[in-house]
Amino acid sequence: MASEILIPFIVFSCIFGIVYLYLTTRNKERMALIEKGADATLFNSGKKFGVGEVVLNFAFLAIGIGVGVLMGALLEQGGMDSDVSYPACIFIFAGLGLVTSFFINRKLSKSE
Incomplete structure (x- = not known):
């Protein structure tokens, strides 16, 4: 209690x-x-993120988690243990989503 x-x-x-x-x-x-x-000016040396970049990061993270859940379900249907398939796929695809978001943000910041 x-x-x-x-x-x-x-x-x-x-x-x-x-x-x-x-x-x-x-x-x-x-x-x-x-x-x-x-x-x-020492205090303002860091790059400030705009709202668009934060939204883009969360969007790719959510897409990655969704794809991870879907792939975990497919692997579970294929015979893999659900205790392994779901967390592994969620973390892998969420990480891939964040890496993709990083490269897109970098590309967008270079074009500005």
């Missing part, structure tokens, strides 16, 4: 702790750089 409440509490508190630690450490680093007189 207690594990049903305790496990989600521990998981969410660990996630919260990691995010909190990351954000506070980043803030302290930035404040230290500002105090030493560093240029503020």
